[in-house]
Amino acid sequence: MKRPPSGVLTMTAPVSVIRPSTMKSWVGALFLAGVFGAAGGAAQDRVLVLEGGTLIDGTGRNPVPDSVIVVQGTRIKAVGTRGQLSYPPTGTIIKLDGRTILPGLIDGHVHLREYQLPMFLPYGVTTIADIHNDTAWSIAQRDALRSGRIRGPRLFVSGARVTGPLGAPTTDGSYVRTVDEARAYVRTLAAAGVDHIKVDLTITGEQLRAVIEEANARGLRALGHTQDIRKAVAMGFKHMEHTDTMARSLLAQAGKEIPRGSSPEAIVDPKLFPPLIDYLVKQGVYVNPTLVLVWGASTERWRDWTATKAQIVNDPGLAFVPADAKAAWTREPGPARAGYANVAVFLRQYAEAGGKVLAATDTGIPPIVPGLSLHEEMRMLTDTGIPPMRALQGATLWAAEVIGRDKDLGSVEPGKLADFTVIEGNPLADIRATTRVRMVIKGGEVMETAYDPKWVNPIPRPGGNGR
Ligand SMILES: [Zn+2]
CATH class of the missing domain: 3.20.20.140 (Metal-dependent hydrolases)
Known part of the structure; x- marks a missing residue:
């Protein structure tokens, strides 16, 4: 896959949707070409910037409005706020104004x-x-x-x-x-x-x-x-x-x-x-x-x-x-x-x-x-x-x-793996906001989250499916 040009992607407000599988149409139109494609480049140098969302970083610290998170390759490189943190202009920027960013x-x-x-x-x-x-x-x-x-x-x-x-x-x-x-x-x-x-x-x-x-x-x-x-x-x-x-x-x-x-x-x-x-x-x-x-x-x-x-x-x-x-x-x-x-x-x-x-x-x-x-x-x-x-x-x-994995996972802090769950709403006011998942990033990649109705686990479990 050819490396896509870097650029700014703006998240438009989706309708309120609880079913994650309906994210496909929304994510598809805006991001498939730009962000999923970014995985094809030199993975270690790839820069992804999440800009403008309110960050709840997992440590219990107060939320950070207007946050900027810089990801390089699979890991978080820097966390700050807009205007305070600079980042290379070559990265893919995802605008998350009005969204809340949680650790995966x-x-x-x-x-x-x-x-x-x-x-x-x-x-x-x-x-x-x-x-x-x-x-x-x-x-x-x-x-x-x-x-x-x-x-x-x-x-x-x-x-x-x-x-x-x-x-x-x-x-x-x-x-x-x-x-x-x-x-x-x-x-x-x-x-x-x-x-x-x-x-x-x-x-x-x-x-x-x-x-x-x-x-x-x-x-x-x-x-x-x-x-x-x-x-x-x-x-x-x-x-x-x-x-x-x-x-x-x-x-x-x-x-x-x-x-x-x-x-x-x-x-x-x-x-x-x-x-x-x-x-x-x-x-x-x-x-x-x-x-x-x-x-x-x-x-x-x-x-x-x-x-x-x-x-x-x-x-x-x-x-x-x-x-x-x-x-x-x-x-x-x-x-x-x-x-x-x-x-x-x-x-x-x-x-x-x-x-x-x-x-x-x-x-x-x-x-x-x-x-x-x-x-x-x-x-x-x-x-x-x-x-x-x-x-x-x-x-x-x-x-x-x-489980002894906090060196890599669990919070949005420099050095950790770039796993994020982007939601709509403020979960501190109403925890049900966490169900309004709008984007999922794992290891610095925006994940495709639509279901494949024909999915089959390639490795059968002893005892069979469903059990
Ligand atoms: Zn159990």
């Missing part, structure tokens, strides 16, 4: 399914972390994304989680009976090339300690489910997945039994929260409550999402999504789980104490819509009283930190 969004809790990869970029999700999947397949997906064989987000993977004697034996090679087997399994995963380790709550405390040690010795983070978050954190664990583990921890401390069939969150006494929160915050624990999955049915949110989901399942662009996956998105949720009010109090107090709460979705569990669910999760975080700025950080910088 990160969903740090995914169990990737065969059909899902095309659904992340249209929702502004430029990075996902898989925490439990078929090991060889997820590594192959990651590598196919990296090489450009598949277009989609950046992917980091755990391979199959570590499972153990507190649960029924698993058959995927992840079942470890002893501490030594746990160590050996982590070494096997590391040798296979995973990016982090995922644990299940079926391993014993001694096994968890060994897993953390083996993982950390290889520069890998251990993430996942635990029986008792206080005990896990005392061993060096920094991730709280779901909220049952904090409730079990407090109930054990109070000497309380959990009645059969009730959720520990429903019977825990919120008066016990502050000391535990204080400890977890001091230890730098990232909390991933998975609100949409676990607590969506306990709130009005499921009703709110119904219309959006009904529209999505009829999108002809999504013809590549299996019918049973679509049916699961729109199915009525089961009965409301008791305990939401306590969880909301815990999360709000955690954020007020300076703790980092992640927006990360458990995509891969059938009712969760890939991409869209990250926006729903941010909204449910703000429902608990967490400020929108912190909800955004939970889907950007903190999401990068918890």
Whole structure:
């Protein structure tokens, strides 16, 4: 492809559109020739300038109106404001007046399914972390994304989680009976090339300690489910997945039994929260409550999402999504789980104490819509009283930190990879603005985000599509 002339591209206001797939006509007319083509030049020298948008950079700092972001090649070279920052006249300039620029969004809790990869970029999700999947397949997906064989987000993977004697034996090679087997399994995963380790709550405390040690010795983070978050954190664990583990921890401390069939969150006494929160915050624990999955049915949110989901399942662009996956998105949720009010109090107090709460979705569990669910999760975080700025950080910088990728990802700062999600509206006033995605840039390239209805994953997943 011939290198296009440099020039100024002005973003005209599109109509208010929630369906990302309709971006095609709009992006196509203005940008296909100019910006997508820019990828064909000398990639390392290519200069892209984002000019005039309001920048929310992921660090929690105040928004920067009239910002200028200079990208060279795949990385951010400079960040400033119009008039204050100069840049070479040879670059491609994208005018973003009236738009808000966020770091590319990160969903740090995914169990990737065969059909899902095309659904992340249209929702502004430029990075996902898989925490439990078929090991060889997820590594192959990651590598196919990296090489450009598949277009989609950046992917980091755990391979199959570590499972153990507190649960029924698993058959995927992840079942470890002893501490030594746990160590050996982590070494096997590391040798296979995973990016982090995922644990299940079926391993014993001694096994968890060994897993953390083996993982950390290889520069890998251990993430996942635990029986008792206080005990896990005392061993060096920094991730709280779901909220049952904090409730079990407090109930054990109070000497309380959990009645059969009730959720520990429903019977825990919120008066016990502050000391535990204080400890977890001091230890730098990232909390991933998975609100949409676990607590969506306990709130009005499921009703709110119904219309959006009904529209999505009829999108002809999504013809590549299996019918049973679509049916699961729109199915009525089961009965409301008791305990939401306590969880909301815990999360709000955690954020007020300076703790980092992640927006990360458990995509891969059938009712969760890939991409869209990250926006729903941010909204449910703000429902608990967490400020929108912190909800955004939970889907950007903190999401990068918890998987050890914050050197490259998660915020708009010089030296980092040039991943941006450009939206319409002010998400600090109304977090729903994040769904109005207008442009997605990954590694300094404006991404094509229209769906290909005939898309087929070139690498079949064991267990098949949709599952
Ligand atoms: Zn999960």
